[in-house]
Amino acid sequence: MDAFLEFFSFADANVRYVTIGSVLLAASSAVVGCFTYLRKRALVGDAVAHAVLPGVCLAFILSGTKNPFILLIGAFITGWLSLICIDFITSRSRIKEDTAIGLVLSVFFGIGILLLTAIQHSGNAAQSGLDKFLFGKAASLVGEDLIAFSVVAVVLLVSTIVFYKELTLLCFDQAYARTIGFPVRALELLLTTLTVFAVVVGIQAVGVVLMAAMLITPAAAARFWTDRLPVMLVLSALMGAFSGIAGAFVSYTAPAMPTGPWIVLIISMIAILSFALAPSKGWVARIIRQRRNRSQMLEENLLKLLYHLGEQKQAYTAVHTLQELLQRRAMPEKQARAGLHKLRNQGYVKKLPEGWQLTTQGQRRGQRVVRLHRLWELYLTQYLHLASDHVHEDAETIEHIITPELEQKLMEELSFPVLDPHSSRIP
Amino acid sequence: MILQVDNPVVEVHDLTVSYDRKPVLWGIDLTLPAGSLVGVIGPNGAGKSTLVKAMMDLLPTGSGYVRIFGKSINEVRKRISYVPQRESVDWDFPASVFDVVLMGRYGKLGLFSRPRKADKDAAMEALVKVGMESFAKRQISQLSGGQQQRVFLARALAQNADIYFMDEPFAGVDIATETAIIELLRIMREQGKTVIVVHHDLQSAAEYFDWVVLLNMRLVASGPTGVALTQELLEQTYGGKLTVLSKVGDLLRKQDFPSREVKS
Numbered sequence: 031m032d033a034f035l036e037f038f039s040f041a042d043a044n045v046r047y048v049t050i051g052s053v054l055l056a057a058s059s060a061v062v063g064c065f066t067y068l069r070k071r072a073l074v075g076d077a078v079a080h081a082v083l084p085g086v087c088l089a090f091i092l093s094g095t096k097n098p099f100i101l102l103i104g105a106f107i108t109g110w111l112s113l114i115c116i117d118f119i120t121s122r123s124r125i126k127e128d129t130a131i132g133l134v135l136s137v138f139f140g141i142g143i144l145l146l147t148a149i150q151h152s153g154n155a156a157q158s159g160l161d162k163f164l165f166g167k168a169a170s171l172v173g174e175d176l177i178a179f180s181v182v183a184v185v186l187l188v189s190t191i192v193f194y195k196e197l198t199l200l201c202f203d204q205a206y207a208r209t210i211g212f213p214v215r216a217l218e219l220l221l222t223t224l225t226v227f228a229v230v231v232g233i234q235a236v237g238v239v240l241m242a243a244m245l246i247t248p249a250a251a252a253r254f255w256t257d258r259l260p261v262m263l264v265l266s267a268l269m270g271a272f273s274g275i276a277g278a279f280v281s282y283t284a285p286a287m288p289t290g291p292w293i294v295l296i297i298s299m300i301a302i303l304s305f306a307l308a309p310s311k312g313w314v315a316r317i318i319r320q321r322r323n324r325s326q327m328l329e330e331n332l333l334k335l336l337y338h339l340g341e342q343k344q345a346y347t348a349v350h351t352l353q354e355l356l357q358r359r360a361m362p363e364k365q366a367r368a369g370l371h372k373l374r375n376q377g378y379v380k381k382l383p384e385g386w387q388l389t390t391q392g393q394r395r396g397q398r399v400v401r402l403h404r405l406w407e408l409y410l411t412q413y414l415h416l417a418s419d420h421v422h423e424d425a426e427t428i429e430h431i432i433t434p435e436l437e438q439k440l441m442e443e444l445s446f447p448v449l450d451p452h453s454s455r456i457p
Numbered sequence: 458m459i460l461q462v463d464n465p466v467v468e469v470h471d472l473t474v475s476y477d478r479k480p481v482l483w484g485i486d487l488t489l490p491a492g493s494l495v496g497v498i499g500p501n502g503a504g505k506s507t508l509v510k511a512m513m514d515l516l517p518t519g520s521g522y523v524r525i526f527g528k529s530i531n532e533v534r535k536r537i538s539y540v541p542q543r544e545s546v547d548w549d550f551p552a553s554v555f556d557v558v559l560m561g562r563y564g565k566l567g568l569f570s571r572p573r574k575a576d577k578d579a580a581m582e583a584l585v586k587v588g589m590e591s592f593a594k595r596q597i598s599q600l601s602g603g604q605q606q607r608v609f610l611a612r613a614l615a616q617n618a619d620i621y622f623m624d625e626p627f628a629g630v631d632i633a634t635e636t637a638i639i640e641l642l643r644i645m646r647e648q649g650k651t652v653i654v655v656h657h658d659l660q661s662a663a664e665y666f667d668w669v670v671l672l673n674m675r676l677v678a679s680g681p682t683g684v685a686l687t688q689e690l691l692e693q694t695y696g697g698k699l700t701v702l703s704k705v706g707d708l709l710r711k712q713d714f715p716s717r718e719v720k721s
């Protein structure tokens with residue numbers, strides 16, 4: 031708790047820097063990632079992320095310093111080169127894009143590791159800390175580094191705002207963008223450059239191996255919550271920023287903990303929660319919906335059953351035992367009992383010592399289900415010319431979902447029928 | 458039966474288009490009159506969409522050129538509108554119907570500038586024309602096929618262009634949408650606009666279009682519907698592929714031959 035307060039009071043200048051840095055890095059790559067995601071080029075980000083490693087190493091070998099600007103330039107060059115290689119391979123050979131990405135990614139990363147190992151065994155004292163590019167270390171984001179990376183992050187955010195309209199159209203309908211005279215090539219180049227920059231600044235926080243997650247995961251998570259692109263951009267930035275702060279906090283309290291993997295773990299947790307909890311699209315919402323449908327079906331089937339039995343005896347308020355119900359229609363006894371109790375609580379049936387009885391409302395609802403069932407059977411035989419012995423199963427489901435408006439329409443189209451295809455009366 | 462016109466709005470000269478070295482359109486020579494409703498008709502794989510895309514400079518062409526209003530396409534982009542095939546985009550994109558229609562104004566706006574109030578008015582007017590104004594706020598993934606097509610049409614209308622290229626606007630839409638669209642196309646023709654439509658249904662072609670282009674890897678016919686849409690020409694168009702033509706195409710691809718000799 032003390033550590034928590036200490037961290038979030040931001041009294042320590044170091045903490046301030048690290049937090050600002052992580053937030054900017056995570057948010058800017060999340061925003062750029064939204065466009066990469068919508069353009070369905072998620073894997074490209076991964077390839078670029080791996081391809082910047084040889085660039086960082088080469089820049090270090092050639093310059094002999096760890097000046098962030100020089101390393102950034104190196105990273106940028108090989109990141110870019112990898113994209114050109116992917117484009118070249120896909121356009122000049124029969125190799126498809128996914129294979130090309132795989133090839134380029136592993137070759138560049140291999141060279142990067144090779145160079146990194148060579149540097150580490152060279153005995154150059156300045157090299158310590160270069161391996162942080164593998165897994166990232168937000169805690170080392172201070173001074174010069176922070177300024178360099180933050181400037182790039184702000185440039186990224188501003189460019190996506192300035193080019194919002196153009197990038198959106200590029201992602202949605204590239205062919206159309208060309209026909210209205212947009213410089214599609216240049217815009218593609220712009221998005222690619224933004225992606226490379228996002229990766230280059232992001233690796234400082236999470237490292238090359240995990241960078242793809244920082245680009246794509248916030249976008250995928252945010253997409254679950256909204257159908258509007260501006261909202262999606264803001265949400266993904268917030269999610270990215272949150273994971274950035276959280277990662278920085280973890281590495282502050284436990285310096286042995288790797289920041290990058292923590293940031294990625296946290297953003298992944300957010301994504302999983304989004305998949306589960308998002309309204310209407312999430313798992314939970316879907317399960318609740320299905321459950322509600324199932325219980326509605328059960329209840330209406332029970333009401334229908336009581337109504338059928340009443341119809342036979344021409345006495346709708348007759349009392350029936352559970353056994354009678356189960357004899358007429360097989361269903362698990364436990365389920366039927368639970369359904370009946372629920373119906374009683376809702377006031378559709380009454381429990382008497384000798385069994386179950388429909389209330390007036392229950393009778394109405396049961397009658398409606400039976401009517402819809404028979405109407406639908408009639409509709410199927412008349413309009414789809416199905417045989418009358420083929421329509422029952424269909425009607426068993428449809429009877430539960432027909433709305434009053436559709437019911438009215440059905441009645442009109444069938445010109446207010448009296449009998450169903452099995453010559454039962456439509457109540 | 459290939460009729461050339463004077464002062465054409467569209468002129469296609471000796472156009473050859475290849476996919477992966479295999480020519481799918483051979484030496485198309487074509488002119489279209491202004492203010493007409495043109496149907497591009499042919500069997501599957503005849504290169505109908507390819508022709509339209511090549512006209513819009515969306516595909517690299519092997520040879521030949523396209524002139525629109527007597528100029529190269531890049532000079533007249535603002536007067537041209539394109540309605541791509543409905544399936545060419547991902548309708549799960551996070552955008553509303555209105556957002557998509559507003560894209561029709563982007564060409565006029567150019568880079569950097571934001572849509573102004575007038576652009577929003579124009580987009581709304583276009584939506585009213587296709588009868589979709591009540592759907593303006595709807596997320597595009599919730600639309601039916603016919604509604605998606607109307608949205609694309611509204612986007613094109615918002616451009617206020619003089620010539621429209623439409624790729625299969627009637628594919629997979631309901632009858633109501635089809636009638637609404639054709640009604641709109643006729644109004645556009647009355648206003649002196651030229652509309653070029655890729656179409657696959659022969660039954661309705663005679664009724665819809667006043668000029669037809671019959672295509673099957675090569676140009677079979679181009680002329681007023683009355684004279685070009687004949688039994689004989691249709692048989693030529695649909696009567697199977699020219700086997701030698703497609704075999705030669707396959708050879709070009711396999712042996713990496715250019716479809717035109719490179720002039721040294």
